[in-house]
Amino acid sequence: MTIxxxxxxxxxxxxxxxxxxxxxxxxxxxxxRLGNRIFMKRExxxxxxxxxxxxxxxxxxxxxxxALDAGVICSSAxxxxxxxxxxxxxxxxRAVIVMPVTTPTIKINAVRSLGGEVILHGDTYDxxxxxxxxxxxxxxxxxxxxFDDPAVIAGQGTIGRELVDQLEEDVQAVFVPIGGGGLxxxxxxxxxxxxxxxxxxxxxxxxSAAMQKSxxxxxxxxxxxxxxxADGVAVRRVGDETFRICQQLVDEIVTVDTDxxxxxxxxxxxxxxxxxxxxxxxxxxxxKKYIAAxxxxxxxxxxxxxxxxxxxxxxxxxxxxxxxxxxxEMLLGVxxxxxxxSFRTFCEALGxxxxxxxxxxxxxxxxxxxxxxxxxxxxxxxxxxxxxxxTRLGFPLVDLSDNEMAKLHVRHMVGGTARIENExxxxxxxxxxxxxxxxxxxxxxxxxxISLFHYRNHGSDYGRILAGIQVAAEESEELEAHLADLGYxxxxxxxxxxxxxxxx
Numbered sequence: 001m002t003i004x005x006x007x008x009x010x011x012x013x014x015x016x017x018x019x020x021x022x023x024x025x026x027x028x029x030x031x032x033r034l035g036n037r038i039f040m041k042r043e044x045x046x047x048x049x050x051x052x053x054x055x056x057x058x059x060x061x062x063x064x065x066x067a068l069d070a071g072v073i074c075s076s077a078x079x080x081x082x083x084x085x086x087x088x089x090x091x092x093x094r095a096v097i098v099m100p101v102t103t104p105t106i107k108i109n110a111v112r113s114l115g116g117e118v119i120l121h122g123d124t125y126d127x128x129x130x131x132x133x134x135x136x137x138x139x140x141x142x143x144x145x146x147f148d149d150p151a152v153i154a155g156q157g158t159i160g161r162e163l164v165d166q167l168e169e170d171v172q173a174v175f176v177p178i179g180g181g182g183l184x185x186x187x188x189x190x191x192x193x194x195x196x197x198x199x200x201x202x203x204x205x206x207x208s209a210a211m212q213k214s215x216x217x218x219x220x221x222x223x224x225x226x227x228x229x230a231d232g233v234a235v236r237r238v239g240d241e242t243f244r245i246c247q248q249l250v251d252e253i254v255t256v257d258t259d260x261x262x263x264x265x266x267x268x269x270x271x272x273x274x275x276x277x278x279x280x281x282x283x284x285x286x287x288k289k290y291i292a293a294x295x296x297x298x299x300x301x302x303x304x305x306x307x308x309x310x311x312x313x314x315x316x317x318x319x320x321x322x323x324x325x326x327x328x329e330m331l332l333g334v335x336x337x338x339x340x341x342s343f344r345t346f347c348e349a350l351g352x353x354x355x356x357x358x359x360x361x362x363x364x365x366x367x368x369x370x371x372x373x374x375x376x377x378x379x380x381x382x383x384x385x386x387x388x389x390x391t392r393l394g395f396p397l398v399d400l401s402d403n404e405m406a407k408l409h410v411r412h413m414v415g416g417t418a419r420i421e422n423e424x425x426x427x428x429x430x431x432x433x434x435x436x437x438x439x440x441x442x443x444x445x446x447x448x449x450i451s452l453f454h455y456r457n458h459g460s461d462y463g464r465i466l467a468g469i470q471v472a473a474e475e476s477e478e479l480e481a482h483l484a485d486l487g488y489x490x491x492x493x494x495x496x497x498x499x500x501x502x503x504x
Contacts, residue, residue: 001150003249006189009154010161014061015054018090019158020046024166024302027271030284034291037300039171040268040284041159043307044276048082048110050232050307051156052146055182056083058155059144060091068093073141075099075132077125077231078107079307080146085116096141098132100124102431104311123431126236147182148239157186163302164194173199174302175290177282178211178253179233181242183306188249202246202253203286205230205261211238211246212253225489229258232279232307254286259325261285266322268305277310278318285325324401327379329356331400331407333501334370334390349393350374350386357411369501371400371411398497406498409454409466418503420451422472424479425499428465429489443486444469448479452503466493468503 022045027038043051060072071094074084081097088095097116099108102123111118121131136143145152163174174191176184188200204212207227214221222237238246256264261278264285268276283303291301310318323329336342354375376382383401390397400406405427444450444467452468471479483490493499 003189003193006150006154006157006186006245007193009150010157010186010190013054013058013154013158015058015155015158017061018047018057018086019054021162022046022159024163025272027267027303029271030267034288035297036291037169038284038287039300039302040272041163041302041304042272043159044274044280044305046307048079048086048114049309050079050083050280051159051183051304052079052083052307053086054083054158055147055149055152055155055186056080056144057087057090058158059149059151060084060087060093062151063142067142070094071096071139071141072144073098073132073136073139074144074146075125075128076146077103077128077234078309079232080144081107081111081116082114082309084144085111085114089115094141096132096135096139098128098135100128106311107309110309125234145239147180147185147235148241149182150241153182153186153189153242153245155186156183157190159183159304160187160190160194163187163191167195167302169300171198171302172296172299173201173251173287173290174304175201175203175254175283175287176304177233177279177306178202178204178238179208179235179279181211181238181246183304184211184250185239185242185245187304189245192249199251200249201286201290202250203282204253204255205233205282206255206257208234209253209255210235211243212255214238214243215247215250215253227258230261230278230282232277232309233282252290254290256282256285256289257325259321260289261325262318262320262322263325264288265318266326274308275310275315276305276308278314280306280308280310282306321407323356323375324407327383328376329401330374330376330383330386331357331403331411332370332372332374332387332390333398333400333406333498334372335367335396335501336370337367345393346370346390346395349390349395353377353386359411371406371502373411398501400498403496403498405466405493405496408464410498410502413454413503420468420470420504422470423451423468423494423504424471424476425452425466425468425493425496425503426483427491427493428467430463430465443488445482447482448475 022042025040027040031038073096075098095116097111098119101120184202210223226234228234264281287303357373359371449470451470454466
């Protein structure tokens, strides 16, 4: 299919029976801070709080009467499921929705409230997808793909059609979140056909960059593992058709980390008083990174706010990480001598900056370790100045601002060090479902002593555990083989400076 073919499909798309033409709003606060005009396309204001309703409804509206009578099925962890359920409800069609067991309750309940028949299966989207395709064959249902279908792509592309009508000034680029690629494929097809000078820039999480890696390789790449913080775009493999379109039309892809996504959620809240989900904030995070990296001023950009289906429990984690992502906070591990006046000298070096966290623990008769969070007013410049000042005063330190283990675990469990023979430290991820923690403990077994254990529910689909395991050198290979057989994602952190300073 050509660009002209897609423009025709988009112009003929049936979406407005259920979807809204969302506003394009100037983000005044963010624009002032970045020195550019940032316009937000508010897809978080759709009836199901996500753009997904466009593609789902357009696909279902194009089905034959026989297919409608038989019913539809989809696999989804949230937004696509709600779009299919609402579209099916409007068409009075049976809708079966297969969702992972790990799907947040808020999304399951939303689908059920729209009349969808929810089937929970497996821990991942891939598990749910496989089961949905089985049921498609068994029951004669029509599968509604979340992204790799021309009708779905055309439905999402109606956002591009609206932008053409709404833009009142020249825009340098449109930033679009990427999961499977349906949204960016549709928008790119329409905008490149109508306004070819506008750059189309995709945004993906660093730990779920399937499209970026595929484009770089020149072929479809299936990721071994994806991060699940931005669950709405946690896709291991993008679509065949979406990949083909992006190869032709997407100018660039930017990747962002969890902290940058959290900071973007905060940015959107400060301008709109709305709280978007992590996937919904990707475009803002990408625009900020792109503008800073290229030192751009006095230009106009569009960002797509993709959705607002966020679990309330996740907000504590988002707020905690937003300050670091915005470089409004830094985390330091500092060693000070155990002698009169040293503690005061350290505090004076921090000056009158706000302290977000301060943990002081006695280490031994010679030194003490401090875990401190410091508010920053001037971002990276002030960050570098403080480290230089503390180093000049003779304080050994480790910058922990980008240390994932320190941010997730150590900051909540600083309590002194211990000399434990043959201790090795591991970080695990496992599906957050009823009984998952008990399953994890059973899987570890009783062959080795657990010398440290920290678990904290972060409101995510996956639980995170930090565990110290005592294992003699001659048993190391046996332990590593056992961990490999568990099926949990894990990494060893025995050499992590946050561990050696505060726990070991």
